[in-house]
Amino acid sequence: MPARSAGLSDVDSRLPERAVELALRAPSVHNSQPWIFRIGSGEVQLYADPGRHLPGTDPDRRDLLLSCGAVLHHLAVAAAGLGSAIRIERMPDPEDSRHLATVRFVDGPLDRTAAVLFGQLGRRHTDRRSFTDEPIPPARLAALVRRARAHGVSALPVVEPRVLAGVAEVLAAAADEQRHEPGYLAELLQWTHRYADGRDGVPVGAVPSSATRPGERHLLRFPSGSLPGRATDGPDGGTLLVLVTPGDLTVDRLVAGEAASDVLLTSTRAGLATAVLSQAVELSTSRERLRKALGTAEDPQLVLRIGTPLAGASPVPDTPRRPLRSVLLR
Known part of the structure; x- marks a missing residue:
């Protein structure tokens, strides 16, 4: 060519x-x-x-x-x-x-x-708020799995209750453990309190002002912001999708990022809200626990959260x- x-x-x-x-x-x-x-x-x-x-x-x-x-x-x-x-x-x-x-x-x-x-x-914007209790239709979820597979990456939907509970616990424990890692809290403060014209970092307007539902510690990472958000009484219909690869070389991580982008953009086109949960893969100990919770021999690279936004939810501002x-x- x-x-x-x-x-x-x-x-x-x-x-x-x-x-x-x-x-x-x-x-x-x-x-x-x-x-x-x-x-x-x-x-x-x-x-x-x-x-x-x-x-x-x-x-x-x-x-x-x-x-x-x-x-x-x-x-x-x-x-x-x-x-x-x-x-x-x-x-x-x-x-x-x-x-x-x-x-x-x-x-x-x-x-x-x-x-x-x-x-x-x-x-496409990262939406860290609660989602509705409406589950993603199986056909749409299967389409997202196919989009990841096109990049040579497996996308594992976490839908079985026992596995979901295990993955949620891994995410919550990872978030707690990270706070004791040298330099982590300093970086969190640095990247959530950027100077006005910094053109990077996570602004307070992109972080929910209200807490998530009880039992959803795994969704918390950044300090409370000013994005209007609310929790509902019903269960959250958001689906966790874990991207895994056969190996863990530099190129495996790179193509996993490509697959994540494809899944996120495809979800946006379908009217779904998305968020990235990376805390479970950032430490080797939590990554191994995530692998065991999933029951896979492949290498976890990233966790995506996909669901239907709440009715009347205000738009997530541009970061x-x-x-x-x-x-x-x-």
Whole structure:
């Protein structure tokens, strides 16, 4: 497949830059946006930004790589929505572990599955509030599982009551244990109290002002914010979906982030609310407990929470993003 850069028009030559700018809406751990790009002629190189690694929260760089995988998939969706086919080479430089992918804009058929998600790039938001008691229809849940599988990642719905109770306990225990990890609370304070024009971090307007239902400690992570939210008397119909991979190499974490992005955008397109629960995979001890609770031999990478938002719930406001100029290598 010939490289599209060989014959880029004046209009097409801005495609890589426009695609990166749209991809910056991707979710990341504490909205740290730990990525950086180099834009060339007809291609984009994605790098991890070690200066935005959160060692207290993310000691083995799992969250960082998952975040970069999410922005990589957002970039693929942006390219398809802008009318370009792409070819992705993951981990292209064995001498540079920061260089995670090279994306080339090429001639060829569009990825229609990615293109239909283009309109969701600006609509997806993390919703940390309670959901309704309406369960996700089985057919829709199966479709989300298929979207993860397209990336070589298994998405395990946690629906059996005993397994759900076990996973919820793992999440709650992980949140408690993390508070004793060196540097964790300092990072939490740093990334939830950013200066006004910081363009990153988790603002108070994106965090619910009211507590979740009793017994839902696993949903609590950030200090109370100002986002209007309420708990209902009935059970929460939100479904936990755990992404697991056969291995735990850098590329496994990267593609798990891509799968997470696909599932989140597909859920948004279906009118569902989503949140990312990463605390159970950030410590090796809790990750092993999560594996046992799930009864799987594969490596847990991330937990997603998906459900129907409460009627009349106010929109989740946009969280800040750094401008394109701040994430470019010159």
